Amino acid sequence: MEVVCENCAREDDELxxxxxxxxxxxxxxxxxxxxxxxxxxxxxxxxxxxYPHEPADEETG
Ligand SMILES: [Zn+2]
Known part of the structure:
Protein backbone atom coordinates (compact mmCIF):
# COMPACT_ATOMS: atom_id res chain seq x y z
CA MET A 1 0.00 0.00 0.00
CA GLU A 2 1.40 3.34 -1.00
CA VAL A 3 1.10 5.99 1.63
CA VAL A 4 1.87 9.59 0.89
CA CYS A 5 2.16 12.64 3.05
CA GLU A 6 -1.08 14.59 2.99
CA ASN A 7 0.78 17.86 3.04
CA CYS A 8 3.43 17.45 0.34
CA ALA A 9 2.19 14.22 -1.33
CA ARG A 10 5.60 12.59 -0.98
CA GLU A 11 5.89 8.88 -0.24
CA ASP A 12 7.27 8.22 3.20
CA ASP A 13 7.45 5.27 5.55
CA GLU A 14 7.24 7.34 8.68
CA LEU A 15 4.04 9.29 8.37
CA TYR A 51 5.50 23.43 9.54
CA PRO A 52 3.69 24.10 12.81
CA HIS A 53 1.54 21.23 14.00
CA GLU A 54 0.48 19.32 17.08
CA PRO A 55 0.15 15.59 17.66
CA ALA A 56 -3.26 14.16 16.85
CA ASP A 57 -4.59 11.74 19.39
CA GLU A 58 -5.53 8.47 17.82
CA GLU A 59 -8.78 7.13 19.10
CA THR A 60 -8.51 3.62 20.43
CA GLY A 61 -11.18 1.15 21.36
ZN1 LIG B 1 5.30 15.91 3.71
Missing amino acids: VLVRRVYVTPESWDTPGSSRPQPDPELWCFSCRSQ
Missing part, protein backbone atom coordinates in the same frame (compact mmCIF):
# COMPACT_ATOMS: atom_id res chain seq x y z
CA VAL A 16 2.57 10.56 11.61
CA LEU A 17 -0.95 11.70 12.32
CA VAL A 18 -0.88 15.38 13.23
CA ARG A 19 -3.11 18.40 13.20
CA ARG A 20 -1.93 21.37 11.21
CA VAL A 21 -1.72 24.55 13.24
CA TYR A 22 -2.38 27.80 11.45
CA VAL A 23 -0.16 30.41 12.95
CA THR A 24 -1.09 34.05 12.51
CA PRO A 25 1.96 36.21 13.00
CA GLU A 26 1.71 39.18 15.24
CA SER A 27 1.10 42.39 13.34
CA TRP A 28 0.52 46.07 14.04
CA ASP A 29 -3.16 45.65 14.88
CA THR A 30 -3.56 42.03 15.95
CA PRO A 31 -1.77 39.79 18.42
CA GLY A 32 -0.32 36.54 17.14
CA SER A 33 -2.40 33.41 17.45
CA SER A 34 -2.37 29.75 16.51
CA ARG A 35 -5.36 27.63 15.59
CA PRO A 36 -5.13 23.84 15.31
CA GLN A 37 -7.28 22.35 12.56
CA PRO A 38 -9.94 19.79 13.52
CA ASP A 39 -9.04 17.18 10.90
CA PRO A 40 -5.86 15.17 11.44
CA GLU A 41 -3.49 14.60 8.52
CA LEU A 42 -0.62 12.21 7.89
CA TRP A 43 2.64 14.12 7.61
CA CYS A 44 6.15 13.07 6.71
CA PHE A 45 9.22 13.92 8.74
CA SER A 46 10.15 16.78 6.44
CA CYS A 47 6.80 18.51 6.83
CA ARG A 48 6.81 17.93 10.57
CA SER A 49 10.15 19.65 10.80
CA GLN A 50 9.09 22.62 8.69
Whole structure:
Protein backbone atom coordinates (compact mmCIF):
# COMPACT_ATOMS: atom_id res chain seq x y z
CA MET A 1 0.00 0.00 0.00
CA GLU A 2 1.40 3.34 -1.00
CA VAL A 3 1.10 5.99 1.63
CA VAL A 4 1.87 9.59 0.89
CA CYS A 5 2.16 12.64 3.05
CA GLU A 6 -1.08 14.59 2.99
CA ASN A 7 0.78 17.86 3.04
CA CYS A 8 3.43 17.45 0.34
CA ALA A 9 2.19 14.22 -1.33
CA ARG A 10 5.60 12.59 -0.98
CA GLU A 11 5.89 8.88 -0.24
CA ASP A 12 7.27 8.22 3.20
CA ASP A 13 7.45 5.27 5.55
CA GLU A 14 7.24 7.34 8.68
CA LEU A 15 4.04 9.29 8.37
CA VAL A 16 2.57 10.56 11.61
CA LEU A 17 -0.95 11.70 12.32
CA VAL A 18 -0.88 15.38 13.23
CA ARG A 19 -3.11 18.40 13.20
CA ARG A 20 -1.93 21.37 11.21
CA VAL A 21 -1.72 24.55 13.24
CA TYR A 22 -2.38 27.80 11.45
CA VAL A 23 -0.16 30.41 12.95
CA THR A 24 -1.09 34.05 12.51
CA PRO A 25 1.96 36.21 13.00
CA GLU A 26 1.71 39.18 15.24
CA SER A 27 1.10 42.39 13.34
CA TRP A 28 0.52 46.07 14.04
CA ASP A 29 -3.16 45.65 14.88
CA THR A 30 -3.56 42.03 15.95
CA PRO A 31 -1.77 39.79 18.42
CA GLY A 32 -0.32 36.54 17.14
CA SER A 33 -2.40 33.41 17.45
CA SER A 34 -2.37 29.75 16.51
CA ARG A 35 -5.36 27.63 15.59
CA PRO A 36 -5.13 23.84 15.31
CA GLN A 37 -7.28 22.35 12.56
CA PRO A 38 -9.94 19.79 13.52
CA ASP A 39 -9.04 17.18 10.90
CA PRO A 40 -5.86 15.17 11.44
CA GLU A 41 -3.49 14.60 8.52
CA LEU A 42 -0.62 12.21 7.89
CA TRP A 43 2.64 14.12 7.61
CA CYS A 44 6.15 13.07 6.71
CA PHE A 45 9.22 13.92 8.74
CA SER A 46 10.15 16.78 6.44
CA CYS A 47 6.80 18.51 6.83
CA ARG A 48 6.81 17.93 10.57
CA SER A 49 10.15 19.65 10.80
CA GLN A 50 9.09 22.62 8.69
CA TYR A 51 5.50 23.43 9.54
CA PRO A 52 3.69 24.10 12.81
CA HIS A 53 1.54 21.23 14.00
CA GLU A 54 0.48 19.32 17.08
CA PRO A 55 0.15 15.59 17.66
CA ALA A 56 -3.26 14.16 16.85
CA ASP A 57 -4.59 11.74 19.39
CA GLU A 58 -5.53 8.47 17.82
CA GLU A 59 -8.78 7.13 19.10
CA THR A 60 -8.51 3.62 20.43
CA GLY A 61 -11.18 1.15 21.36
ZN1 LIG B 1 5.30 15.91 3.71
